[in-house]
Every structure is written in C-alpha cells, then in structure tokens.
Amino acid sequence: MTTLALSQPEVIQPGRLTLLFRYLRRNKSLAIGLFLVLLLTTFTVIGMLTLDKSRAYPLSVKTKQPPSAQYPLGTDFFGRDLLTAMVVGLWQTALIGVLAGAVGTLIGVVLGFISAYFGGPIDSGIKGVCQILTPIPPFLIQVIIAGSLDKRSVTIYTMAFIVVLLSWMGPTLVIRSQVLSMKERQFVSVAKLSGMGDMGIIFSEIMPNLLPFIAAAFVGQVFMAVFASFYLAVLGLGPLREPLLGNTIWSAQTQSAFFNGWWWWPIEPAVGLVLILGSLALINMGLDELANPRIRRTE
Amino acid sequence: MADLLEFINVTKVYSRGLLSKTSMTALANISLKLDDEKPTIMTVAGESGSGKTTLAMLLLGFILPTSGKIRYKDQDISQLRGNDRITFRREVQAVFQDPFSVFNPFYTVDHLLSVPISRFKLAKSKNEAREIMYEALKAVGLRPEDVLGRYPHQISGGQRQRINVARALVLRPKLLVADEPVSMVDASLRASILETLRGLQRNYGVSIIYITHDLTTAYHIAKSIVVLYRGAVMEAGDVDTVIKNPQHPYTRLLIDSIPWPDINRRWGSTEIKARESELTEQSTGCKFAARCPFVFWPCKDPPPLFRLSEYQATSCFLYEENPQIESEKLSELLPV
Amino acid sequence: MEPVLRVIDLQVSYYTDAGRATALAGATLSLNAVEKLGLVGESGSGKSTMALAMMRMIKPPGRVEAGQVIVGGTDLRTLSDEEMLKARLSKIAYMPQGAMNSLNPVMRIGAQMVDAIKAHDPRASKSGIKERCMQSLESVDLKRTVFKMYAHELSGGMKQRVCIAISILLKPQVIICDEPTSALDVVTQRQVMETIDRIQKEIGAAVILIGHDMGLMAQFVDKVAVLYAGRLMEVSTVREMFTDPKHPYARALINSLPSLDNKGVFQGIPGLAPSILRLPGGCAFHPRCSHVMEVCKTEIPKLETLADGRTVACHLFSDKA
Numbered sequence: 001m002t003t004l005a006l007s008q009p010e011v012i013q014p015g016r017l018t019l020l021f022r023y024l025r026r027n028k029s030l031a032i033g034l035f036l037v038l039l040l041t042t043f044t045v046i047g048m049l050t051l052d053k054s055r056a057y058p059l060s061v062k063t064k065q066p067p068s069a070q071y072p073l074g075t076d077f078f079g080r081d082l083l084t085a086m087v088v089g090l091w092q093t094a095l096i097g098v099l100a101g102a103v104g105t106l107i108g109v110v111l112g113f114i115s116a117y118f119g120g121p122i123d124s125g126i127k128g129v130c131q132i133l134t135p136i137p138p139f140l141i142q143v144i145i146a147g148s149l150d151k152r153s154v155t156i157y158t159m160a161f162i163v164v165l166l167s168w169m170g171p172t173l174v175i176r177s178q179v180l181s182m183k184e185r186q187f188v189s190v191a192k193l194s195g196m197g198d199m200g201i202i203f204s205e206i207m208p209n210l211l212p213f214i215a216a217a218f219v220g221q222v223f224m225a226v227f228a229s230f231y232l233a234v235l236g237l238g239p240l241r242e243p244l245l246g247n248t249i250w251s252a253q254t255q256s257a258f259f260n261g262w263w264w265w266p267i268e269p270a271v272g273l274v275l276i277l278g279s280l281a282l283i284n285m286g287l288d289e290l291a292n293p294r295i296r297r298t299e
Numbered sequence: 300m301a302d303l304l305e306f307i308n309v310t311k312v313y314s315r316g317l318l319s320k321t322s323m324t325a326l327a328n329i330s331l332k333l334d335d336e337k338p339t340i341m342t343v344a345g346e347s348g349s350g351k352t353t354l355a356m357l358l359l360g361f362i363l364p365t366s367g368k369i370r371y372k373d374q375d376i377s378q379l380r381g382n383d384r385i386t387f388r389r390e391v392q393a394v395f396q397d398p399f400s401v402f403n404p405f406y407t408v409d410h411l412l413s414v415p416i417s418r419f420k421l422a423k424s425k426n427e428a429r430e431i432m433y434e435a436l437k438a439v440g441l442r443p444e445d446v447l448g449r450y451p452h453q454i455s456g457g458q459r460q461r462i463n464v465a466r467a468l469v470l471r472p473k474l475l476v477a478d479e480p481v482s483m484v485d486a487s488l489r490a491s492i493l494e495t496l497r498g499l500q501r502n503y504g505v506s507i508i509y510i511t512h513d514l515t516t517a518y519h520i521a522k523s524i525v526v527l528y529r530g531a532v533m534e535a536g537d538v539d540t541v542i543k544n545p546q547h548p549y550t551r552l553l554i555d556s557i558p559w560p561d562i563n564r565r566w567g568s569t570e571i572k573a574r575e576s577e578l579t580e581q582s583t584g585c586k587f588a589a590r591c592p593f594v595f596w597p598c599k600d601p602p603p604l605f606r607l608s609e610y611q612a613t614s615c616f617l618y619e620e621n622p623q624i625e626s627e628k629l630s631e632l633l634p635v
Numbered sequence: 636m637e638p639v640l641r642v643i644d645l646q647v648s649y650y651t652d653a654g655r656a657t658a659l660a661g662a663t664l665s666l667n668a669v670e671k672l673g674l675v676g677e678s679g680s681g682k683s684t685m686a687l688a689m690m691r692m693i694k695p696p697g698r699v700e701a702g703q704v705i706v707g708g709t710d711l712r713t714l715s716d717e718e719m720l721k722a723r724l725s726k727i728a729y730m731p732q733g734a735m736n737s738l739n740p741v742m743r744i745g746a747q748m749v750d751a752i753k754a755h756d757p758r759a760s761k762s763g764i765k766e767r768c769m770q771s772l773e774s775v776d777l778k779r780t781v782f783k784m785y786a787h788e789l790s791g792g793m794k795q796r797v798c799i800a801i802s803i804l805l806k807p808q809v810i811i812c813d814e815p816t817s818a819l820d821v822v823t824q825r826q827v828m829e830t831i832d833r834i835q836k837e838i839g840a841a842v843i844l845i846g847h848d849m850g851l852m853a854q855f856v857d858k859v860a861v862l863y864a865g866r867l868m869e870v871s872t873v874r875e876m877f878t879d880p881k882h883p884y885a886r887a888l889i890n891s892l893p894s895l896d897n898k899g900v901f902q903g904i905p906g907l908a909p910s911i912l913r914l915p916g917g918c919a920f921h922p923r924c925s926h927v928m929e930v931c932k933t934e935i936p937k938l939e940t941l942a943d944g945r946t947v948a949c950h951l952f953s954d955k956a
Contacts, residue, residue, distance in 0.1 A: 022652075186400040190411070193359065194466070195388055195418030204414075208405040346820035347791070455907065456678060485677045486847050490891055490903040512820045515850070556825040558850035560892040562877050566825055566854055 030286020036279035040090065047087030055081040056088040056243040067264055074264040076248070077255045082268055085243035090272060092156050092244055096229045100160040100167070101222035107164070108171020108217055109210075115172070116179035117202060127176070130169040138166040142228060146237035154239045159232065163225045171217035178213050182206050216287040223280040230273055245269040302373065303335040303473055303506060304358070304391075308627060309367035311353050311530075325353040326530045328367070332630035333474065335372070338506040339635040340497070342517040342538065344553070345527035351510045354527075355478045358508060359393055389419050392472040394496075396479035398459035402451035408459075409447050411466050412436075419470065435465040439495050457488035464495055468503070475499065478510045493520050514557055518542050523610075523633035526550050529586040532604065532626070536611030537634050547613040549587045585615070593617060610634050637708075638665040639841045640809045645702030647681075647688045649911075650695075656911040658684045658697065660866045663938060663946075666841045666858070668808070671832075673852035673873070674845045675888070676862030677908050682845045683732065685862070686811045690729045691719050707808045725755055727809040728802035732817065735794035738786040744797055745782035748772075751804055771800040774837060775830050792823035796830055806838045813845045828855050849892055853877055861885045864919035865911050867938055871945040881947045883924045918950065926951060 024031040054060055058078035067074040073082035115126040142162050146154065182188070183206070191205050232238050233246025236254075240247060252258075252266035309329050314322035329350075333339070345351045356362045357369060360376050369376050371387050379387050395401055402411060412432045415421070422428035436443045439461040446454055446462060460480065467475055477496060481489040497520050499505040511517055517524060517538065524538045526547065534547040545551045556566060584599040585591070591598070597616040605621040606612045612624055612632050624632070647659040659681045666672050676682045687693050689704045691711060704711040706726050714722060723729070731737070739747055748768040752759060769779050775796040786794060795815060802810055812831065816824035832855065835842050844856055852859055852873065859876040861868045861884065869882040880886040887904045906923040909915055915922055921931040930950050938948045 186395055186397060187403040189361070190393075190395070190401045190466075191403075191414065192361075193388070193393055194411075194415035194470075195385070196414060200418075205403055209403070346822060457907075486849060486888075486891075488903065494903075514821070552822060556822045558821075558824070558848065558854045560850040560853045560877070560889075562853050562874055566829070 027286050027289055029282040030290070033279045033282030033284075033286055036275060037283065040275060040279065041094075044087055044090045044094065047084070048091055051084045051087060053084060053088055055084040057241065064262060066262075073268055074262075076252070076265050077257070077262070078251065080243060082248075082265065085248060086245075086268060086272060089243040089245045089248065089269065090276075092242055093226055093229060093276065096156050096160045096163070097222040097226040099157070100163040100225035100228075101218050103160070104164045104168045104221040104225070105171050105214060105218040107168040108175050108221075109214060111168075111172045112175025113179055113202060113206075116176045117183060117198070117206075123176075126172065130173050133166065134169050134173075136166060138228070139231070141166055142232060143235065143237065146232050151240070154237070156229075156239060156242065156244075159229050159238060160225065162232075163228045167221055167224050171214075171221065174213060174217055175210065178210055179206055182209060212287060212290050216284060219280055219284045219287060223277060223284065226273075226276055226280070245272050302332055302370070304331070304333040305368075305370040305373075306331040306357075307368045307370070309357060309364045309369060311350075311357065311362070312365045324530050326350040326357070326364075328626050329354070329530075329532065330627045330629050331525075333506050333508075334635060335473070337635045338473075338500050338504045339523065339633075340500050340507045340509055340521045341633060342509045342511060342521035342524045343527060344511060344514060344517055344524055346512050346553075348529060349527040350530035351512075351527055352478070353530075355393070355476050355508075355510055358474070358476050359391060360387065385419070389470050390473040391476070392467040392470055392474070393476040393478065394460075394463050394467055394480045397483055398456050398463060399451060401463055402459065404451060407448055407450055408454065408462055411462060412469055415466060415470050421469065431469055432465075435468045436462070438468055438498075439465045440491060441465070457484055457492070460484050460488075460492055461495065464492065464499075468499065471503065472505055475505050475507045476510065477507055479512070480509075481516060482511070482513060489516065496520060514542060514554060515559070522635060525629070525633070526553070531586045531601075532614060532629065533587065534611070534613040535604075535629055536608075536632050540608070540611045544611075546607060546611070546618065547587075547615050548591050548593050548617075550613075552590075604629070606632070639668045639707055640666040640843075641703070641705040642685075642689065643703040643705070645685065645688055645704065646700040647684050647693060647697060648700055649697045651912070653912050657914070658865050658911055659688060661702070661938075662862075662867050664860055664867065664870055666809070666843070668839050668841055669836060670858065671835065671842045671844060671856040673856035673859045674843055674862060675847060675849065675852060675859060677847060679864075679908065679911065680862040681865040681911075682862055683813055684865075686729060686813055686843070686845060689811065690723060690727065692729075721755060724751060724802070724807060725805040726807055727811070728805075728807040729811045730798050730802050730813060730815055732814045734798040734813075734815070735786075735791060735818075738794060738797065740786050742785075743782070744784055744786065744789075748782075748801055748804060751801055755805055767804065768800075771804050772797075774803070774834060775800045776826075790823075791819050792826055795819065795823075795827050799827070799831060799834060803834055803838060803840075807840060809841050809843065810835070811843045811845065814847075815844070816851070817846070824851070831855075849888060861888070864909055864914060866919060866935075866948060867946070868920070868949070869945070869947045870938075875943070875945060881941070881945065881952060882949050883926050883951075884920050887923075887925075918948075 058080055061071065061075050061079050061081045063075055063077055063079045065071050065075040071081055071083065073086060075081055111126050115123045145162050149158065188201055188205055191201050196204070229238065229244065230246040233244045234250050236250045238244055238247050248269040249266050257265040306329055309326060310324065311326045312322050312324050343351050343354060357364060363377055371379070371391070374383060376387060402408060409432070412435065413428065416428045416431055422431055432447070433443045436446065441458060441461050446458055451459060480496065481492050484492060493516055496507060500507055509517060509521055521538045523536065524541050525535045526533045526541070526549065528549050534541055534545065534550045541550065542554060545554050558566070583601065585602050588594045588598045595616070602614040602616050603623045604612045604614045604626055605618040606624045607618060607621055610632055642662055642664050645659060645662045646657070649656045649658050662685055664672070674682050674685065684693070688699050689711070691699070693699055699712070702712070709726070711719065711722060711727070738744070745768060748771065749764050752764045752767060768782060772779060772781055777793060777796055777800065781789070781793070781797065789797065815831070816827050819827060828851070831842060844852070846852070856873050858870065859873050860870040861882065863884050869880065869885045871881070876885060877889060880889050891903055904923060909919060917932045917934050918924070918936050921927045924931065928950060934950070936948045936950045936953060938946045939953055940946050941952060
C-alpha cells in the first residue's frame with residue numbers, strides 16, 4: 001500500500017463517454033427510449049433515401065395486397081405501398097412533433113425566464129394567462145379548429161400550429177418555477193458580486209442548470225404534438241392525402257379494413273405509433289430521473 | 300482622512316401584508332464608519348434575528364435602507380452610476396457562510412475565479428488570468444493543481460471556503476464582508492481560514508467586517524466589536540475589553556454561554572431567564588427587556604449609549620451615571 | 636455496574652465504483668447509564684456512520700460487516716427487522732443532523748408525537764398517549780400549547796427541543812444526538828444542551844453526542860471518543876482528554892482550540908484528512924503526525940487499554956514503541 005504525502009491523490013476522471021454509458025446502464029428507461037428512437041430514426045432515414053416517395057400516395061401500386069416479398073408491408077385499398085407510406089408518415093410525424101415541440105419549448109423558456117426573473121406585473125400577467133388557458137381542454141379546441149378549416153389549408157404545418165396553441169403553458173410554468181427557486185441561490189448573489197449583469201446571470205448561471213428541465217419539457221411537447229396529430233388524423237381532420245399514420249388508420253377504418261380481411265393495413269401504423277409514443281414516454285421518465293437528483297440512483 | 304464606508308442612522312424595516320401591514324424592524328439607527336487609510340477588522344456579533352444578515356445585505360448594496368444614508372467614499376450608494384458603481388462593486392466583496400452553495404454546480408470551481416477576472420477586466424490574456432488565479436489560490440494556502448478543474452462536490456468544505464476567500468482576494472477589495480465564514484467549516488480548519496483573513500487585512504490593506512455569533516473566533520481576529528440584539532446596539536468597543544469584561548446583561552449572557560473548550564470554565568453563572576422570546580414581539584424600550592434578569596422601570600424607554608471608557612459603551616440603564624454618547628458617534632468607540 | 640451500551644468491534648464498509656471503503660473499522664466502546672459520551676471527528680471520519688450502524692439504518696451500498704451493539708443486554712444486530720423497528724425509539728433513539736428541519740411541515744407537532752407512540756404501542760388509549768406527549772413537552776421546557784402548533788411557528792431552539800421530546804417519548808436507554816446544535820446560536824445551544832442534560836438524568840439514559848465542536852464536549856460530556864478516518868483513536872474521560880491527551884491527533888486537536896489566553900495564536904493541523912477510499916498504509920494519521928515512527932507506516936495500531944482505563948490506538952503506547 002502506498003504512503004500518502006500531504007498532497008491530494010490524483011483523481012482520474014473517466015472520459016465523458018464512459019460516464020454516459022455507465023449512467024445509461026443505471027437509467028434503463030432512458031436507455032431503452034433512446035434506443036427505440038434511434039431505431040425508428042434509422043428506419044425512416046434509410047427509407048427516405050432509398051424508396052420512391054410517390055409510392056406512398058394513392059394509385060401508385062396494386063391494391064389490397066398482403067405483405068409479400070414485393071410489398072414488404074402490403075398495400076392498401078387506394079394503391080399505396082404501405083412500406084413507403086410508413087416511412088413518409090413517420091417522417092412527417094417527426095416533423096410535426098419536432099416543430100411543435102421546439103416552438104412550444106422555446107415559448108416556454110422565454111416566457112418562463114422573463115416571468116420569473118423580472119417578477120412584478122410581468123410575472124402576474126404571464127402566470128395569469130397560463131392559469132386561465134390551462135384548464136381549457138386542448139382536444140376540443142383542436143378538433144373545432146381543424147374541423148372548421150378548409151380541407152385544402154390543412155397541412156402538416158397548420159397541424160403543428162394548432163397543437164402549440166394550447167401546449168406552451170406547461171413548459172412556461174415549469175421553467176418559471178425552476179428559475180424562481182434558482183434565482184435565490186447563493187451562487188447568483190456571488191455572480192452579482194463578481195460583476196455579472198442580469199443577462200449574464202440568466203444565460204451563464206441559471207440556464208445551464210435548467211437544461212435537464214428544458215430537455216424534459218421538449219420531449220413532453222413532442223409527445224403531445226405527435227399524439228395530437230395522430231388523433232386528429234384518425235378523426236379524419238388531418239391533411240388527407242398525406243400518409244400520416246393517423247390518416248392511414250382513418251382510411252383503413254372507412255374501408256372496414258378488418259372486416260374485409262386486410263389486417264395489415266391498420267395494424268402497421270398502430271404499431272408504429274406505439275413505438276414512437278412509447279419511446280418518447282420512456283425518455284421522459286428517464287429525464288425525470290436525471291433532473292431530480294433525489295430519485296437519481298446513486299453510483 | 301477619507302471615509303471608506305459610512306452608515307448614518309441606517310434603519311431597515313420590513314413590512315408585510317397588503318391590507319393590514321405588520322412591520323419588523325430589522326435594524327434601528329445604526330451608524331458606522333470605516334476609514335480608508337486604516338484597514339481594520341470589526342466584528343458584528345449577534346444571534347439570529349439580530350439584524351446581522353440585514354446589515355450584510357445593506358453593506359453589499361443588495362438592499363436599500365428604509366431611512367438613513369449609506370455612503371461609499373462620500374457618495375450615496377443608491378446614487379452611484381457608471382464607473383463609480385463598477386468600482387464600488389469591485390471594492391466591496393463578501394465571503395458567505397455556506398461554502399458549497401456559492402458554487403454553480405454546473406461548472407468547475409475555476410468558474411468562481413474566472414468570472415470576476417473577466418467581468419472586471421483584471422487580465423489581458425488567458426495566461427495572465429491563469430496567473431492571477433494561481434496567485435490567489437496559493438495565497439489562501441491551496442495548491443492550484445489540487446483544486447482547479449474539479450467540481451465543487453469533489454473537494455472538501457475547507458478547500459471550498461478557501462476558494463471563496465481567494466475569489467475575494469482576486470478583486471483586491473477595500474472592504475470584505477465576512478458573514479459567518481467559518482461556521483460551516485470543521486473546527487480544525489477554522490484556524491487557517493481565519494489566519495488567511497487576518498493576512499488579507501495585514502498584507503493587502505483590506506478592512507473586514509466579520510459577522511458572527513461565535514465570539515471565540517471574533518476575539519482572535521477582530522479589533523473592535525459591536526453587539527447587536529434585535530436590530531439595536533447593545534454594547535460596542537474594543538474587542539478585548541468587551542469580551543473579557545462585558546457590561547451589558549445580554550453580552551454577559553452571550554459570553555457566559557460560549558462553550559469554552561476548558562473544563563474549568565463551564566456554563567453556568569448567568570441564568571437564562573425567559574426561555575422563549577416571542578418572535579413577533581415589538582415593544583418600545585430596550586429590546587432585551589423581556590429576557591433581562593435586571594429589568595427595572597426605565598427600561599420601557601429605549602436606552603441611549605452610555606460611554607464607560609474610551610473604547611467601551613453599552614446601552615443599558617444600569618449604567619445611567621456614565622456620560623451619554625450619540626449613536627451617530629459609535630465609531631469613536633471602535634479602535635482600529 | 637453493567638454498561639447500558641456496549642459496542643464491540645463494529646465494522647462498516649461502503650461498496651463504491653471505486654472500490655470498497657472502510658467507513659468504520661472495528662469500533663469498540665462502552666457506556667454506563669446517565670453517562671455522556673462525546674464522539675468527535677472531522678467530516679468524513681465516520682461519526683454519523685457509527686450512529687447509523689448502531690441504529691441498523693445503514694443502506695446499500697453501505698453494509699455493516701461485523702460487530703455487536705448491545706443495549707441493555709440485547710445485541711441489536713441479532714434482532715429481526717420487526718423487532719428492530721420496535722427497538723428504535725424504545726430502546727435506542729437517534730436524533731439525526733438537522734432533525735429540526737425534518738419535522739413534518741404539514742402536521743401538527745402533537746400529531747407527529749402521537750404517531751411515534753402509536754407505532755410502538757397501537758393499543759394505548761388516545762388520552763393516555765396525549766398525556767404522555769404533554770409530559771414529554773413539559774420536560775423539555777415547552778408549553779403544552781406547542782402540541783397543537785406547526786413546525787414553522789416555532790423557533791430553531793424550540794424545534795430542536797421538540798425533537799428531543801420525541802426521542803424521549805418511550806424512555807429509551809440510549810439517546811444518540813448527531814450535531815443537535817449546529818445551526819443554533821450560542822445561547823439557544825446552551826439551552827438545548829442543558830435540556831438534554833436534565834432529561835438524561837430524569838429518565839436515566841446514556842447519551843452519545845456526535846459533533847466536531849470540542850468546546851461543546853468540554854461543557855457537556857463525561858467521556859470523549861476521537862474518530863479519525865473511520866477508526867477510534869482515543870477514548871478518555873473529558874478531564875483526561877483536555878488536560879493530558881495521549882494520541883497525537885487528539886493532542887493536536889486540543890492545541891488548535893482557541894482560548895482567551897493566547898490571543899491571535901492559531902495552531903491548525905497541517906495536511907488534510909485522507910479519503911477513506913485511499914487510506915495511507917499503517918496508521919491513517921501518520922502522514923500528519925509529529926511523532927511518526929517507522930512502524931506507524933506499515934502497521935495499523937490496535938486500540939489498547941492503558942493503566943488508567945483509557946484506550947488509545949497509537950504505537951507510542953503499544954509495546955512496539
């Protein structure tokens with residue numbers, strides 16, 4: 001055994017990647033969620049790069065074919081190749097999700113910070129608006145808006161917009177409460193003593209500590225956007241030509257796919273949806289554990 | 300002889316409630332003076348609720364007084380603008396009680412030192428900045444390679460507190476407000492941190508206001524002492540005199556309750572009367588009256604400061620025969 | 636007189652990613668009723684670990700490897716989980732660090748005390764329980780009205796006395812107080828310590844005070860045990876510890892204490908306490924010891940009993956000197 005001198009022993013820091021892997025081993029939901037997302041992303045990306053996208057639209061291939069070597073996922077009543085449809089659908093769903101998610105989170109972060117840091121009437125105002133809008137059932141409003149729009153103006157982007165309209169309050173309130181508590185921490189007072197101004201404190205001192213919360217809010221927003229796009233499409237309120245997963249189910253249902261024996265048609269998008277939402281939910285749970293040091297399982 | 304810092308009859312009142320206001324006087328009519336050319340160590344002693352934290356916040360300019368004036372180099376601090384404000388910010392620094400919470404857990408400990416260097420433009424290059432950090436760390440007895448690059452939870456409490464002192468050192472302040480700097484540090488490490496603070500005064504000309512409830516440490520590093528209770532000055536003067544020969548009943552209770560590490564000097568002679576002090580009690584008159592074993596009829600009026608000797612005064616009617624001294628002249632009692 | 640508490644060779648390890656750390660290495664001591672023991676050491680020396688081990692509250696990755704904890708004749712380590720649940724608070728009580736901040740903020744004080752009694756004696760009558768609680772509160776010098784109050788309505792000292800009141804509800808034989816006054820002011824601290832002193836005499840319990848403030852020890856305890864890097868270095872009476880400490884670490888601690896006589900003289904202990912993951916060979920204190928010998932670097936000194944009954948773990952006093 002070594003004799004210790006007065007100096008402190010060398011602390012060998014394991015590389016960041018090793019620490020990451022070790023953490024994933026402990027946080028299984030995060031690990032599995034990320035893995036699934038990776039799987040879906042690879043599937044979608046390879047698909048978008050290799051397949052002919054026009055086959056996702058009606059009247060492009062033979063109709064009502066069960067899964068075979070030529071059509072791995074089969075085809076539907078309208079002549080879409082379901083494999084291509086799934087790929088394009090996943091891509092579009094991801095687009096809506098990420099777009100709406102990013103916008104919702106951005107609004108939440110900006111408003112949450114402003115509200116908490118500056119306080120006073122600004123805070124009361126923003127908080128008040130959030131509290132009034134939160135109890136409004138988003139589903140109802142989304143259906144009304146989507147239903148009253150002209151069929152031609154419903155695109156993926158309008159869907160994203162409809163979703164964000166009533167989802168930004170959540171992240172705003174969460175970020176606000178986190179900033180409120182962080183504002184009182186002593187490292188903020190010390191930063192002030194060290195000459196930092198308000199903006200510096202917000203961006204250098206408080207923001208980095210909020211990254212886990214922002215990430216969790218983002219994942220939550222993406223989840224809600226994907227889910228909303230799905231159920232609106234299932235009701236037939238989405239952009240009907242696009243091969244969105246929900247649309248596929250809606251059209252399968254209008255043609256009584258199950259009763260006619262075309263089982264592959266509605267099942268594939270359903271499985272796709274379960275995988276997407278499931279992976280997002282797992283990531284959310286995993287991030288929850290990351291952000292809350294008390295739940296975080298110790299080394 | 301310019302005055303570095305001056306408190307003129309500073310009072311701070313906190314009020315709560317929208318319809319019926321309840322107010323609490325945290326500090327009542329405190330006056331202090333610190334000389335620019337004679338750096339000294341003054342201790343402000345008091346328990347929780349004495350107003351010492353409020354005093355620290357006022358000194359640092361984080362809050363403004365309800366009445367009275369605070370002057371820094373002859374300028375009212377609420378009127379400071381531009382370069383004057385930057386100078387004030389740099390020259391008045393603090394070391395806080397909790398060594399851990401001053402670190403932002405996202406960054407390594409280097410961040411605590413690099414921020415002030417860059418914000419106050421103390422270095423012209425990255426190398427110069429590194430030099431400054433190294434110097435400051437060595438001056439507080441740390442080996443830079445032991446702590447730089449690490450996260451706050453990877454080093455010990457004593458090391459963290461020393462880095463806090465190093466941060467203050469980097470800025471070469473004129474005034475350092477040390478709010479219980481060693482109370483959360485292991486007893487065996489306190490000595491060296493206090494020694495470092497004393498070194499700051501001796502070698503770098505920094506005036507230190509040492510806020511604490513631990514009179515043993517105050518005795519060792521301070522020259523003068525002001526004893527606060529519920530926002531009012533109970534006793535003030537030269538630290539040796541006040542601690543060895545306390546006159547005010549509160550100071551006596553305080554000194555007697557110190558757990559001296561000496562088995563021949565056990566707690567005991569001063570009885571603690573009235574165990575619970577009502578937190579919201581607001582009476583006119585002497586603030587200590589409710590707990591004082593010697594309370595008598597004049598105590599219902601607020602006692603003025605009675606001067607007992609050149610460097611000791613107490614605000615207690617038991618010493619009525621002594622000459623009075625106005626509270627604004629408190630600094631005359633405090634040796635440098 | 637049979638000691639009410641006997642700890643024999645208690646060992647605790649922590650299993651971490653960086654290896655196995657010995658948090659407590661073979662601690663042995665004994666305590667009589669109405670005796671007060673002060674357990675002193677720096678942060679990380681193992682004081683709280685020892686208390687938790689005695690209460691059987693060590694959680695993974697920590698593990699009590701060996702040893703006996705005998706309270707009033709019963710070895711707590713041999714009890715079943717259920718029996719241990721009963722033993723906590725009734726035989727041995729523990730006030731953790733920051734206890735006063737762990738009072739339930741949304742329950743009245745009385746309700747929390749009643750809960751504690753009910754957990755041990757579910758068939759006791761409601762009025763009987765309430766009376767016991769009231770008496771407990773009175774014995775710590777609190778008014779009966781505190782029963783109905785909430786924690787935030789009380790001052791720090793009062794909250795700490797509530798914690799004392801809870802710990803004596805079932806008249807345990809041993810009370811462990813872990814830094815009971817660290818957040819309190821000097822005068823409140825004295826009140827709380829005097830309360831513990833009085834309580835102890837009333838119920839005839841033994842008290843272990845854990846802390847790092849030697850001054851508090853001088854005022855309050857009868858015996859002092861010094862821990863360093865998970866090992867007991869010396870156990871002496873308080874008088875012996877302050878007038879003639881034997882172990883070099885204890886001596887350095889006593890010398891570093893500020894007193895009214897030598898103003899301005901500071902004597903710290905050079906160096907840093909080692910992390911228990913990387914202990915030096917032999918005696919853990921040898922890198923900082925002014926009397927270090929060759930044998931100290933290789934052999935760990937055992938806790939030996941000296942002629943006057945004290946125990947020291949130092950080669951200066953073993954036959955190796």
